[in-house]
Amino acid sequence: MGRLLNEKAADALMERLQEQYDVFAPRLFPGTGCYSDTDVVRYGQISSLSEIVWDKKSEYSFKETLLPISDTVFYFTEDEVKVPDAPRKRRLIFLRSCELCALKRLDGIYLKNGFADSYYERIREQADFVWMCCEESFASCFCASMGTNRPEQYEAFARFTDGKLYLEAEKGLLKELLEECGQDGFGEEASLNAVYPEENQEKIEIPESLPEDMASHELWKEYAGRCIGCGRCNFVCPTCTCFTMQDIFYKDNPKAGERRRVWASCQVDGYSDIAGGISFRKNQGERMRFKVLHKISDFKKRFGYTMCVGCGRCEDVCPEYISYLACIRKVNQAAKEARTNEQK
Template sequence: MGYRLREDELRQLFEMWNRDYVVYGPKCMAGEGMYSDTDVVRYERLKGFEELEWEKKSAYSFKEAILPITQILFYFTEGEVKEAEPERRKPALLFMRSCDIHALKRLDTVYLDNRFEDSYYARLRKGLRLVLLGCSESCDNGFCVSMGTNRTEEYDAAMNIKTVDGQVQAELTGSMDGLDAWLDGLGAGKTETAPDFVSENLVKVRIPEECGPEHVKAGLWKDYDSRCIGCGRCNFVCPTCTCFTMQDIFYQDNGRAGERRRVHASCMVDGYTDVAGGGCYRNSKGERMRFKVLHKISDFKKQFGYQMCVGCGRCDDICPEYISFSACVNRLADMGNAEKEVR
């Protein structure tokens, strides 16, 4: 059992949520797109329902809300180190698609369950409430069905939003504390409802059963030496990429005082694998592509039991060279099938 809400009731619901939470969701940023006079959808703080972009997939993932692009860890002087205050003190509420909720599980695995807990991530993750945005149809480049991330039950509330006869309506269900009592008090109509989930994508991906030496040494990786320009956009929009680099910033008025930051990094950009003495582990673009792809579909699974990639398709959307991650994975699968036929 759930509730049917009109647009005015949705606005009141957002007002209530904003009193208790910092609300984040996909928002259309006018004039801030990749090219001049273009818009972009990315996660930002939402002050009201009218700011929620519920029809288009966000170009950038949700992770900026709990894993800031630039995060100050601590300040230092000649004789003192002081940990930075949390970026927010109130709990957060996050509007997410099913694939992104699965991506959050990947972030939790890396930052909370991987040998030790990352306290900076944990304090922003604590108290997080998830509102599932139902998907009534597939996005262009998504392949969540192939990755098994098109459905989820890991949410606090779920919302299907539609326009009916020119009027915005929503169906809401969930188990958030106090939500039912508030909606009953609002007089919202009750209805039988369930979240919308995509059952088929235009893009279909076949994951190799096992990636071995033949996949590592495959000639296809050389194709990306000339195609990839090493911009790293595929990593920066990915909801499951977790790598960062460290920066020490020294203040001009006192060269012995400053701050340490961690900043999102990319395995596809120059300098990522540089080591002392001038060495570089993966100098060519093809080698970097190999590392990224095999980590997403094989190496992570060997360690944690499931693929890292959730099939959101953002990497395919953003690449200026039209390199397709999904097409690359299918090429690897075809290699395995060809080898079986030879045997």
């Protein structure tokens, strides 16, 4: 059982939510696109549930609600170090199924890959999630192929249908607040199913195994000339977790400063630079190969599931129209050809 909320009822719920939570969801940032008079849908704090954008896929993923783009790890003076305080309030995050699946990948990297990352852990513990059901698949989605079209587990889900917001929670604070809304006469009791796209327009096959010489395959070469190395594909990806460290010495007082960790991209110059001026993967073809194989193969070797969740954001954002889907299809073709050759 859940509640079907019109705008007024949703406002009443939001008022209660905000006492406990900072609420994050995909919302419109008007006029902030790359090009003049273009908008961006990305995750941000909302003050009304009507701000949630349902009819478009957010350009950037939910990950910045847990992993700030530029995050101060500690402040330092000559003899003291101070770790910034954790956010004061819990976070309620509305997100799609692919992103709930991406959350599992983020947890894998930050909590279960050796020791737990305390910065991620403290914000993660304070976060509750609401699955935003996709009534329909968006153009570049291929979640069904990746098995991420519905989350493995969820505590609450939301639907937006006929101008009304439906919310259902199995447990926790949201369940309590929804019940409170019921007692106060906001919204109507209803029982809707969680829905998800059974299939997408884009279908993809991920090769089970890759030929040994995949890394030196011809197909990577074209990307050396096409990719401009802007890193958008990484920045919009819900499962890319790389960061770099920056030590800042304050301009007015270089004896104090801070250490930040900042999102990094394996496509941008500098990512694989090491001491001595050495850089691995100098050309964009090699970088594309590194990224794609990591998403569909290398990560899986360690964690048992693919990194890619099939959200298609990298497909949508590339200014050079480099299709990640087309690339996977080429890899798949190469894998098939290699198997056929082996059998001969």
